[in-house]
Every structure is written in structure tokens, then in C-alpha cells.
Amino acid sequence: MSVLTTERLILRQLEEGDADELERLINDYDVARTTLNIPYPYPKGGALSFIRHRAEVLRDGAGYSFGIINKETNGFMGTIGMQLDNHNNRAELGYWLGKPFWNQGFVTEGVKRITAFGFDELKLHKIHAAAMTKNPASSSVMKKAGMKYEGTLRQHYLKWDAYEDIDYYGILREEYLKLS
Numbered sequence: 499m500s501v502l503t504t505e506r507l508i509l510r511q512l513e514e515g516d517a518d519e520l521e522r523l524i525n526d527y528d529v530a531r532t533t534l535n536i537p538y539p540y541p542k543g544g545a546l547s548f549i550r551h552r553a554e555v556l557r558d559g560a561g562y563s564f565g566i567i568n569k570e571t572n573g574f575m576g577t578i579g580m581q582l583d584n585h586n587n588r589a590e591l592g593y594w595l596g597k598p599f600w601n602q603g604f605v606t607e608g609v610k611r612i613t614a615f616g617f618d619e620l621k622l623h624k625i626h627a628a629a630m631t632k633n634p635a636s637s638s639v640m641k642k643a644g645m646k647y648e649g650t651l652r653q654h655y656l657k658w659d660a661y662e663d664i665d666y667y668g669i670l671r672e673e674y675l676k677l678s
Contacts, residue, residue, distance in 0.1 A: 504610075505569075509565070520577070534664075562612075580616060580625070590627060590628075606639045609640070609642075628664050630665075631650060631663035646667060650666070
């Protein structure tokens with residue numbers, strides 16, 4: 499498994515040693531409230547289970563999960579990954595970042611790099627992602643990475659006893675190649 503780098507980041511496979519910091523950063527109401535699958539409070543020991551599960555997903559060829567590491571400090575900041583749909587040659591992108599690192603362009607930098615990995619190395623046809631409509635920062639990341647708005651599924655996801663609208667974005671290989 500290769501390590502991906504950007505100007506400020508190292509994207510590497512999650513390691514069991516990331517569990518404590520992952521759990522500390524992810525156990526934040528503001529992180530969880532605008533994500534589809536992160537619970538709050540985050541269960542004690544949940545990070546280690548998640549890391550082990552994602553290692554199995556990688557071994558099965560069904561996806562990638564990278565820790566987002568700050569090159570300068572070597573500090574763990576969040577995760578970014580892709581769930582592969584090998585039959586349709588596409589991947590769904592997902593990410594979260596610890597609150598101390600918000601609004602500094604780290605996620606956009608990581609999404610652009612993992613998108614390049616998906617198209618250049620995995621030879622995917624499409625990469626897509628979803629964000630709660632109430633999370634415009636995430637939608638902005640997708641747009642900056644070249645993804646196009648594909649539509650909103652109204653009240654599509656039940657999160658904490660409320661139905662949430664979900665915005666979908668995607669980029670096709672041919673669109674990515676024009677940006678490169």
C-alpha cells in the first residue's frame with residue numbers, strides 16, 4: 499500500500515497506533531453532527547474496531563482508509579477514504595477532520611490527492627461523495643476538487659431523530675483528465 503503525499507499532508511493507511519488520537523478527535527459533537535455515519539458520543543474502543551475493519555476492507559480490495567497526517571508535526575488530523583464499487587468501476591469518497599484543523603484547506607488538499615489516486619492509479623471511471631445539505635463546507639471541498647453537483651435527496655437520511663437532506667457530487671474520469 500503506497501503512501502500518498504501533498505504539500506502539507508501524508509495520507510497513509512490507518513494504523514492501530516492511531517486509535518487513541520482518532521477517538522479523541524472524532525468524539526466531538528460538531529464533527530459528528532454533519533457526518534452521515536459518525537455517532538456521538540463515539541464509543542470507547544470504537545476507533546480500534548474501525549481501524550481493524552478498514553484493514554479487512556483493504557485486504558478484500560473493497561476500499562482504502564487513510565489517516566490524514568500533518569507533514570510538519572506528524573500529527574494525526576482525521577481520515578479520508580474510498581469505498582470501491584469494483585463492478586461499476588467507481589468509488590464513494592468519505593472524510594472527516596478534527597475540529598482544530600478546520601478551515602485551513604487540509605481536507606481539500608487531501609481530497610484532491612485521493613481523487614488523483616483513484617483516477618491515476620486505480621483507473622476509476624467515477625468518484626462520488628455525499629454531504630448533508632446543512633454542511634456547506636463539505637460541499638465546498640467537493641467543488642474545489644472538481645466534483646459537480648448531481649442532486650439533492652430530500653430527507654434521505656435519518657440522523658439523530660431528524661431526516662436530513664443529502665447533496666451528491668461526482669466527478670468522471672474524463673472531467674478529471676481535463677482538470678489535470
